[in-house]
Amino acid sequence: MNFRLLTFLNLLLFSTCSSSPPNFVLLFADDLGFGDLGCFGHPSSLTPNLDRLAAAGLRFTDFYCTSPVCSPSRASLLTGRYQTRSGVYPGVLYPGSRGGLPLNETTIAEVLKPLGYATAAVGKWHLGFGANGMFLPTKQGFDQYLGIPYSHDMGPCWNLTCFPPDVKCFGMCDVGTVTVPLMHNEVIKQQPVNFLDLERAYSDFATNFITTSAKKKQPFFLYYPSHHTHYPQYAGPGAAGRSLRGPFGDALLELDNTIGNLLATLEETGMINNTLVFFTSDNGPELMRMSRGGNSGPLKCGKGTTYEGGMREPAIAYWPGTIRPGVTHEMASTLDILPTIAGLAGATLPQVMLDGVDMTDILINQGKSKRETMMFYPTDPSEKYGLFALRLGKYKAHFYTRGATHSGSTPDQDCPAFAVLKAHDPPVMYDLEADPSENYPLYLEGRPDIQAVLEQIKNVKEKFEASMVFGESQISKGTDPNLAPCCNPQCSPRPSCCHC
Ligand SMILES: *[C@@H]1O[C@H](CO)[C@@H](O)[C@H](O)[C@H]1NC(C)=O
Ligand SMILES: *[C@@H]1O[C@H](CO)[C@@H](O)[C@H](O)[C@H]1NC(C)=O
Ligand SMILES: *[C@@H]1O[C@H](CO)[C@@H](O)[C@H](O)[C@H]1NC(C)=O
Numbered sequence: 001m002n003f004r005l006l007t008f009l010n011l012l013l014f015s016t017c018s019s020s021p022p023n024f025v026l027l028f029a030d031d032l033g034f035g036d037l038g039c040f041g042h043p044s045s046l047t048p049n050l051d052r053l054a055a056a057g058l059r060f061t062d063f064y065c066t067s068p069v070c071s072p073s074r075a076s077l078l079t080g081r082y083q084t085r086s087g088v089y090p091g092v093l094y095p096g097s098r099g100g101l102p103l104n105e106t107t108i109a110e111v112l113k114p115l116g117y118a119t120a121a122v123g124k125w126h127l128g129f130g131a132n133g134m135f136l137p138t139k140q141g142f143d144q145y146l147g148i149p150y151s152h153d154m155g156p157c158w159n160l161t162c163f164p165p166d167v168k169c170f171g172m173c174d175v176g177t178v179t180v181p182l183m184h185n186e187v188i189k190q191q192p193v194n195f196l197d198l199e200r201a202y203s204d205f206a207t208n209f210i211t212t213s214a215k216k217k218q219p220f221f222l223y224y225p226s227h228h229t230h231y232p233q234y235a236g237p238g239a240a241g242r243s244l245r246g247p248f249g250d251a252l253l254e255l256d257n258t259i260g261n262l263l264a265t266l267e268e269t270g271m272i273n274n275t276l277v278f279f280t281s282d283n284g285p286e287l288m289r290m291s292r293g294g295n296s297g298p299l300k301c302g303k304g305t306t307y308e309g310g311m312r313e314p315a316i317a318y319w320p321g322t323i324r325p326g327v328t329h330e331m332a333s334t335l336d337i338l339p340t341i342a343g344l345a346g347a348t349l350p351q352v353m354l355d356g357v358d359m360t361d362i363l364i365n366q367g368k369s370k371r372e373t374m375m376f377y378p379t380d381p382s383e384k385y386g387l388f389a390l391r392l393g394k395y396k397a398h399f400y401t402r403g404a405t406h407s408g409s410t411p412d413q414d415c416p417a418f419a420v421l422k423a424h425d426p427p428v429m430y431d432l433e434a435d436p437s438e439n440y441p442l443y444l445e446g447r448p449d450i451q452a453v454l455e456q457i458k459n460v461k462e463k464f465e466a467s468m469v470f471g472e473s474q475i476s477k478g479t480d481p482n483l484a485p486c487c488n489p490q491c492s493p494r495p496s497c498c499h500c
Contacts, residue, residue, distance in 0.1 A: 021115065021219045021345050022319075023275040025266070026108070026337065027259060028077065028225035030070065030124060030151075033285030033309065035297020036229070036252065040314045042295060044244040046253045049260035050316065053279060056325050057318030058363060062432075064333045064374045064391075065283055068303055068310035068404070070151065071126050071475070072379075073282040073334065074225065078107040078127070078140070080338030080356035082375060087471030090380030093128050095154050095177050095484040099474025100128015100135025106350035108338050109141030109221060115347055118213045118220040120144040122206045124227040126151060128474070129485055133186045142223070146205040148180050148193055149485060152227045155180035155192065173232065178484045178495040188487040191500050196236045198227070203258045207265040214269035219345070224262070225282070228255040233292050247292050273321045276344065276363075280315040280334060287415065288408040300438040301415035304404025306376040306388040307438055308396075309415075317363050330362050330369035331391070353469075373460055378402065386465045389427075390457055395450075396438070397427035397457045429454060 034040060038047040039054035066076035071092040072083030078101070083089050086105050093100060101107075109119040121137040122145070128135025129149045137145040157173035157180070179192030182201070206222055213220035233247035234240070235254040243249030259279075266272040284302040285294025287309075296302045296309030303310060315332070317323055335356035342349050343358045355375075361367035376389035378400070388400040403419030413419060429442040429450065442450050481494065491497035 020274055021117075023213075023219055023271055024108075024112075024221045024341050024345075025262060025275055025277045026221070026223045027277065027279040028074075028123075028223070029255060029279070029281040030225070030227055030230040031283060031286045031294055031303055032229050032252070032281035032314070033294035033296040033302060034299045034312050034314055035295040036285065037314050039316070041297060045249055046243040046245070047256045049256045049263060050279060052263075053259070053277060053316045053318040056320060057277075057316050058323050058325070058366070059327045060315035060317070060332055061327060061329050062331045063280060063313055063315035064311050064331070065281070065313050066311070066333065066335060066375075067377060067379065068283045068305055069379045069406075070282050072377075074125075074127050075101050075105070076355075077282075077334040077337060078109075078223075079105045080335050080350075080354045081105070081352065082335070082355050082377065082468070084377060084381050084468055084470050085353065085355075087474045088127065089377075089473060089475060090382075091475055093126060093150060093475060094479050095129065095150060096479035096481045097128060097475065098130065098477040098480060098483065100130045101140065102471070102474065103134070103139060105140075106352065107140045108341055109137075109223070111141075111338060111342050111347045111350065112219075112221050112345055113141055115345055116218065117345070118143060118209070118216070118218045119223075120206070120209045120220070121147065121223045121225070122202050122209075123147045123223075123225040124151065124230075125149050125225070129483065131483055133183075133485070136183065136186055138185050144209065145183060145185050146189075146201065147183060148198075148227060149183055150180075151230055152180055152193075152195065153231055157195075157232055176495065177481070178486055178498040181485045181487060183485070188485055188500065191485070191487040191498055195234065199236050199238070199254050199258055202226075203261045206258070207261055210262070210265045210271065211269055214271050221341075222262075224258075226255045226258070228252060229294060231286055231289055231293070233289075248294065273319075275319065276322075276341075277318040278316070278337065279318075281313045284310040284313070284407075286406050287410045288406055290409050293409075298437050301403070301410065301412060302407045304379055304406035305402065305415060306378055306398070307401070307414070308432070308436065310404075310407070311376060319363070323363050324366065326366055328362055328366055330359075331371045331374060332359050332362060332369055333371060333374060336371065353467075373464075375464060379404070381470075383470055387461055390461050390464075391432065392453070392457050392460055394431055394433040395429060395442075395453050395457065396432050397429045397454060398424055399427045399461075400424065401428070426454065427457075
């Protein structure tokens with residue numbers, strides 16, 4: 001029997017046999033660049049489990065997140081909508097932010113709940129905390145949550161970067177705010193979180209969730225957004241000092257180890273052949289951290305920019321027996337994960353304007369993408385400027401470019417913050433297949449073919465922008481230090497008394 005037919009029968013089987021809908025494990029790295037994984041060409045990263053997923057699964061070369069920073073990218077991943085619609089912009093949420101991912105947005109977890117899925121989030125949330133934890137994962141369709149509610153540098157981390165004592169202290173985190181808490185559902189379990197033990201706690205929680213769901217014969221959705229490999233880089237005892245790449249490599253190895261534990265649990269519970277495992281990252285590498293930051297490989301710039309390095313990410317889909325090993329050059333995005341999961345599970349799509357398309361055909365048949373465009377919004381999207389860039393097929397046109405602090409410390413003068421906002425008329429165009437590094441702008445003069453592509457891009461842009469309704473900005477609602485998580489709410493003086 002050929003593989004396609006087998007796959008078709010397999011799909012038929014679980015779509016007609018309600019007792020075994022597929023499980024989903026969604027792995028999301030942080031500030032991890034296109035060039036950071038062993039299976040994407042990094043020479044000194046140690047990522048044996050991710051490499052195993054890539055070797056036996058489908059590796060994407062043209063996969064995009066929707067924002068070059070964290071919170072907006074996560075909003076799009078979980079809703080299948082550009083962040084401009086949900087209002088998770090500009091920039092990112094902070095410990096005392098008043099806003100968060102609006103509760104009337106429908107997340108992947110909420111799409112799956114009506115079908116009886118068990119849902120859990122473990123790791124870094126960063127879609128809001130709010131008054132009384134009103135924006136936590138348990139309010140967004142997740143039955144269970146263990147994790148830190150925002151980035152681990154959003155609190156004094158002096159003890160993290162300076163411990164163990166023989167590790168050189170490198171850089172500062174946010175002082176003057178509460179220490180980073182560990183949340184269990186809506187309750188603060190530790191404050192400050194024990195960073196060196198965090199990965200083990202995550203791994204135990206996640207493997208336990210898989211085992212319990214499997215025992216109950218309940219289909220499950222596990223969302224694991226890791227705090228690795230965000231600044232500051234560190235690893236617990238299982239990975240510290242064990243990679244060739246220094247602190248960044250150790251942090252990445254620690255994430256990879258957990259992925260190995262999850263895979264082993266899927267195998268032990270017999271779930272491995274009925275689970276789609278999907279891995280990608282929230283945005284490009286934070287190049288300002290130099291050798292302690294990530295790497296965008298051949299792509300231009302990194303975090304904070306709308307060049308390829310800011311938003312094109314490594315991605316891997318793994319599902320033994322259903323997804324054939326291979327590499328796809330089809331364009332796909334984090335936006336497409338919600339519709340794909342919904343389609344595979346037989347769930348109803350939310351009745352909202354979705355920007356994602358179902359990529360099942362890419363996964364199962366290595367077929368063509370339904371996605372023709374990718375929109376590039378800056379960290380601070382506005383109706384005034386609109387899209388900074390647009391990719392149509394293999395062509396990308398930059399209408400505006402700007403460097404970013406996050407992409408400082410690179411020899412390319414277009415990446416750091418002193419490369420100020422520049423409008424381009426005509427737009428700067430690249431052929432991303434011939435020139436993925438965006439090094440060689442296409443000439444428009446004497447090239448009616450390229451001019452025609454540009455006209456097409458302008459039309460697509462105009463139509464898209466005319467239909468875009470910006471949601472009320474959640475992040476512009478500002479912060480209130482009293483909203484920051486505190487395990488000891490009545491104590492004073494804040495923030496130092498928030499310590500349990
Ligand atoms: C959520 O509520 C806000 C405020 O009422 C509204 O503007 C927005 O369109 C709603 N979003 C969805 C997805 O229904
Ligand atoms: C860091 O360690 C010092 C000394 O052990 C301690 O006094 C301080 O409270 C710790 N700070 C944090 C943020 O945990
Ligand atoms: C998964 O499928 C493979 C190939 O058919 C088989 O060898 C393996 O035993 C299956 N694993 C489980 C846990 O069912």
